[in-house]
Amino acid sequence: MLPATRSSILRAARSQLRQSQSTALPRYSASARFASTFAVLEQKDGQFQPASLAAVTAGTKLGGSITAFVAGSGVKSVAEEIGKAKGIEKVIYVENNAYDKGLPENYAPLLVENIKKGGYTHVIAGHSAFGKNLMPRLSALLDTQQISDITAIESEDTFVRPIYAGNAIMTVQSSDSVKVITVRGTAFPAPETEGGSAALEEGVDPKAESATEWVSEDLQKSDRPDLGSADKVVSGGRGLKSKEEFDKLMPPLADALGAAIGASRAAVDSGFADNSLQVGQTGKNVAPQLYLCAGISGAIQHLAGMKDSKVIAAINKDPEAPIFQVADVGLVGDLFEKIPELTEKLKQ
Numbered sequence: 001m002l003p004a005t006r007s008s009i010l011r012a013a014r015s016q017l018r019q020s021q022s023t024a025l026p027r028y029s030a031s032a033r034f035a036s037t038f039a040v041l042e043q044k045d046g047q048f049q050p051a052s053l054a055a056v057t058a059g060t061k062l063g064g065s066i067t068a069f070v071a072g073s074g075v076k077s078v079a080e081e082i083g084k085a086k087g088i089e090k091v092i093y094v095e096n097n098a099y100d101k102g103l104p105e106n107y108a109p110l111l112v113e114n115i116k117k118g119g120y121t122h123v124i125a126g127h128s129a130f131g132k133n134l135m136p137r138l139s140a141l142l143d144t145q146q147i148s149d150i151t152a153i154e155s156e157d158t159f160v161r162p163i164y165a166g167n168a169i170m171t172v173q174s175s176d177s178v179k180v181i182t183v184r185g186t187a188f189p190a191p192e193t194e195g196g197s198a199a200l201e202e203g204v205d206p207k208a209e210s211a212t213e214w215v216s217e218d219l220q221k222s223d224r225p226d227l228g229s230a231d232k233v234v235s236g237g238r239g240l241k242s243k244e245e246f247d248k249l250m251p252p253l254a255d256a257l258g259a260a261i262g263a264s265r266a267a268v269d270s271g272f273a274d275n276s277l278q279v280g281q282t283g284k285n286v287a288p289q290l291y292l293c294a295g296i297s298g299a300i301q302h303l304a305g306m307k308d309s310k311v312i313a314a315i316n317k318d319p320e321a322p323i324f325q326v327a328d329v330g331l332v333g334d335l336f337e338k339i340p341e342l343t344e345k346l347k348q
Ligand SMILES: Cc1cc2nc3c(=O)[nH]c(=O)nc-3n(C[C@H](O)[C@H](O)[C@H](O)COP(=O)(O)OP(=O)(O)OC[C@H]3O[C@@H](n4cnc5c(N)ncnc54)[C@H](O)[C@@H]3O)c2cc1C
Pocket: 236, 237, 238, 239, 240, 263, 264, 265, 266, 267, 278, 279, 280, 281, 282, 283, 284, 294, 295, 296, 297, 298, 299, 300, 301, 302, 305, 315, 316, 317, 318, 321, 333, 334, 335, 336
């Protein structure tokens, strides 16, 4: 697939809207309604992705009703699982393998149909690859201004989001009748996944024709915890010097702690680690109980992705490295000595 520019996405989305007049939404006054949230949840290969429940938590903060939505092949059982999460009134599911991979070209019209039917005030998804890919197209179809990566909700129309790599906090007020929002998972911890009893309902499937086809994916398989939701993360930077050293030192340390592996952008750009492991402004946002990093200087773009971690521990040979300004625990030393030593102690 060719990389799409923002304007080409908008053009394609608007032409899709024109082709289907039935997708037009009624205009209503936000003040005349109570909040009703439509939480777009994620599944992968028939497995529910609990991190996406952050959208439900955000809906809880808005008050009013929360309807969860999931689509793909065989998702009725996923919908049943979602229905057990606390705070959800109803789960709408659409069974169709066309939605398995969350391709925005056909998923966005599907959402429009279901949103139109329910007349929701807020449509919320996680600020994950899925949400970041899908919600801009949905916003274009609804002719509404997306509010991205929010970390707090002040009222039904006022939201807080970090900008400039987390160096400034912006408060955004929206007068759109339907607010399309992505939420930062670390700011909205998922609700309890047991004890709820939501009703299940089959959704509308417009079976929209799409010019985009899923061809294949090349995934790195790992038995380690998922970086985005792991309790512990060990992260390596350019200080590791090479891919060989990264692969020699980081996996044993991660295994000793039961942690996920992350990396700085410099480590990724240097080919030490896969792109999917990048933590930071242009990588993943993580907020584990423990973030242990080695050979990472602590550039603001890296901090933007991990500074909400509960405990930050850093190994760096430079006592002036900025990472020590945010670290709760710091170890000044050569990582090629300290990491094997620490790994050995942890194993014992
Ligand atoms: C628009 C933009 C977006 C960006 N997005 C991201 C992002 O998402 N994530 C990200 O990480 N960066 C991002 N960056 C890059 C960021 O600015 C830094 O360049 C990067 O984080 C540096 O990575 P590093 O700390 O691994 O490398 P360096 O800055 O080179 O630091 C290496 C550190 O290792 C230490 N070290 C070296 N040898 C040893 C040793 N033997 N023992 C112990 N310590 C040692 C050094 O003292 C140094 O502090 C972005 C930049 C821009 C402009």
